[in-house]
Amino acid sequence: MSELPLLTTDQMASFVARGFLRFDAVVPDDVNAQAMEELPGLFRAWLDEFRGVASGHTDDADGEAPLPRSGTPLHDAYAPDSAFGRMVRVPAIAGAIASLVGAAPVVDHHFVHIKTAGDLHAQGLHCDAIVDQGPAFDIQLFWFPHDVAPREGGTRFVPGSHLRRVNMDDVARYHHLAGEQYFSGDAGTVVIFHQGLWHAGAPNHGSRDRVMGKLRLNPTQAQVRLWDTSDLAPRNRADDHMFARMEPGMVAAELRRSEPWYEPSVHRLETVQRARLWRYLTGDADFDVDWYLTRTERRAALVTP
Amino acid sequence: MSARQQVLMLWLASSALDSRVLGWSMFDGTAGAGPQLTTDPPYGTGVDALVDGWRLLQMSPLIPPTPGHERDTSFLKHEFLFERIIGLG
Numbered sequence: 482m483s484e485l486p487l488l489t490t491d492q493m494a495s496f497v498a499r500g501f502l503r504f505d506a507v508v509p510d511d512v513n514a515q516a517m518e519e520l521p522g523l524f525r526a527w528l529d530e531f532r533g534v535a536s537g538h539t540d541d542a543d544g545e546a547p548l549p550r551s552g553t554p555l556h557d558a559y560a561p562d563s564a565f566g567r568m569v570r571v572p573a574i575a576g577a578i579a580s581l582v583g584a585a586p587v588v589d590h591h592f593v594h595i596k597t598a599g600d601l602h603a604q605g606l607h608c609d610a611i612v613d614q615g616p617a618f619d620i621q622l623f624w625f626p627h628d629v630a631p632r633e634g635g636t637r638f639v640p641g642s643h644l645r646r647v648n649m650d651d652v653a654r655y656h657h658l659a660g661e662q663y664f665s666g667d668a669g670t671v672v673i674f675h676q677g678l679w680h681a682g683a684p685n686h687g688s689r690d691r692v693m694g695k696l697r698l699n700p701t702q703a704q705v706r707l708w709d710t711s712d713l714a715p716r717n718r719a720d721d722h723m724f725a726r727m728e729p730g731m732v733a734a735e736l737r738r739s740e741p742w743y744e745p746s747v748h749r750l751e752t753v754q755r756a757r758l759w760r761y762l763t764g765d766a767d768f769d770v771d772w773y774l775t776r777t778e779r780r781a782a783l784v785t786p
Numbered sequence: 787m788s789a790r791q792q793v794l795m796l797w798l799a800s801s802a803l804d805s806r807v808l809g810w811s812m813f814d815g816t817a818g819a820g821p822q823l824t825t826d827p828p829y830g831t832g833v834d835a836l837v838d839g840w841r842l843l844q845m846s847p848l849i850p851p852t853p854g855h856e857r858d859t860s861f862l863k864h865e866f867l868f869e870r871i872i873g874l875g
Contacts, residue, residue, distance in 0.1 A: 645859045652861065654795065656811035659827065742808045744799050744863055753857045 485576035487709040490716060493580065494735035497758050500643030500675040507573045508624065508669035516564040516626035520694050523548070523565075524593035549588045555698060558588040565591065565696065568624055574671055580708035581620050581673065582700035589619060589697035596634035596682055596691040604682035605653030606639070609697070612648040616761035617704060619676040624694040627668045634685030635664030636672075636693065641740035643677035644754040652679055660741030705764045719769040732759065733770040749773065787873045790815040794823075794840055794869070796832050797862040801848055803832040809862060820872035832866050840868035 488502070496502050508516075526548055549558035555578070559566030569575060578586060609621065629635045639661045642652075663683050664672065674680065676697070685691050706713075713732075720726070721733035728734075736755040739748045749771075756770045769775045797809035807827045814820065829835045836842065844867040852858075 645861070647860055654811055655797070655809050655862070657827070658797075658809040659807075742797075742862075744808065746800070747859055747863060750857050750859045754859060 485579055486572055487576050487707075488580035489709055490713050490732065491735070492577075493708050493762065494732045494759075496581070496673075496675065497755050497762065498735050498738045499640045499740075500678040501638065501640065502577065502673045503666075504573055504577065504671045504673070506667040506669045507671055508568050508571055508626065510668065512564060512567045512571070513626035513668045515567065516624070516694060517692060519564040520593045520626065520692055521595065523591070523694075524595055527592065549591075551587075551589055552699075553588045555586050555588055564626075565694065568671070568694070569622075569696070574622070577673055578620070578622075578698065582698050582704060583702040583707055585701050586698040587701060589699050591694065591696040594682065594693045594695060596685045596693075598685055598688050598690055600634070601684040601686065602682075603637075603656075603684050605650045606637070606655050606679050606681045607650035607653060608642075608647060608677050608679050610649075610676065612646055613676060615644070616758050617700060618758075619697055619699050621674040621676060621678075622694075622696040622698070623664070623672045623674060624696070625664065625666065625668070625670050625672075626692060626694065627689075629665050629670075629691060630687060631663065631665045632684070633665070633687030633689075634683055634691035635666070636680055637661060637663050637683045638672075638674070638678055638680040639740075639742065641738075641743065641751065642679035643675035644751060644758065645677070645679075647679075655679075658742040704762055706762070713763065717763065717765065717768060719765075719767050719775065720772070722771050724771070736770045787875050789871050789873055790820065792816060792820055792870050792872055793867065794828075794835060796829070796835060796866045796868070798832050798864045798866060801846070801864050803836075803842070803845070803866065805864070806831055816872050816874060819874055835866075835868055840870050843867045843869055 492502055530548060555569060559569065561567070561570065569578065623636060625635070639658055716730055716732050718728070718731055718733065721728055721731040723737060736759060737752050743751065752770050753773045756768060756774055760766055760768045792815055793813040795811045796807050799805040799808055807829055810827055812823055829838065846863060846865045
């Protein structure tokens with residue numbers, strides 16, 4: 482895997498702070514064109530499975546299951562010449578996957594979301610699956626194989642929402658949050674989400690169906706220092722403090738980033754959540770941002786049980 | 787003439803009604819026949835909504851953090867619920 486373009490420390494810190502990474506037009510045109518042929522069929526295969534009309538026989542003529550079973554190693558889940566198989570082998574995507582969930586992730590599931598032209602339903606805001614405990618996390622790849630113009634059904638998502646402990650669509654009442662985004666971009670763009678990122682299907686005011694392939698991957702190894710950490714050590718100070726000494730270039734600078742929808746008081750708690758996640762990712766139990774964890778841990782150590 | 791309720795939810799930056807708007811939702815009992823929100827965000831603060839005629843129904847109580855979960859983050863904390871009654875017909 483060493484030849485893969487691994488994520489940088491800046492990208493990892495941004496992922497921890499904001500819960501997503503975006504790779505614009507990273508998938509080649511011919512793979513996107515193949516996806517536009519195959520992905521609707523994958524959606525139909527799921528419908529067949531769901532409805533039970535396949536009578537338990539979902540294998541195609543070659544004996545290859547179009548829907549991999551949960552837990553299938555990613556390497557074995559998709560034929561190398563299939564659309565999903567080619568997408569996950571794009572070097573930038575393969576490197577991002579390896580950096581986030583390791584060299585041997587397994588497929589949780591994939592799904593093809595089709596937002597038909599003129600469908601103006603706004604899905605309720607939600608995070609996928611159920612409320613989960615960290616710090617280990619899954620990733621979800623959102624692959625848009627065709628151009629998506631603004632207001633044409635690009636997924637709505639809320640940067641920085643991934644570490645809030647909520648369950649599924651209990652957040653659906655939030656119709657508008659300052660700083661939220663609606664995806665738009667060029668064909669072949671992949672956005673990788675932390676499992677907890679709030680998102681929703683958006684109205685499609687355009688004249689063509691919007692197709693998006695989503696793939697959830699589970700790690701099978703501790704997600705510790707899997708990215709290109711060559712610049713990490715000098716940037717990983719635990720004593721970078723916004724009211725004391727604060728230096729440019731420190732990881733802490735990204736981890737204290739606020740979002741327009743954050744309450745100031747909760748922003749500080751978000752900083753703590755991010756510092757905890759960074760401790761997991763780096764294996765550095767002493768890492769901190771603005772001393773929030775350190776001061777309380779040191780005080781606690783003073784108290785005799 | 788019949789009356790219908792419009793409900794406005796605002797999420798504010800602090801527990802104070804005059805703090806800035808972070809998020810908003812409107813649920814419209816007039817099904818579009820009544821006045822609509824026209825700006826993004828619709829108001830700068832919760833008090834601005836009062837000035838525009840919305841009546842405050844409820845605000846989030848201030849609840850001490852649960853021991854052991856003081857640093858957890860979850861739903862937006864400062865939720866304010868408003869209504870206005872619109873006459874139709």
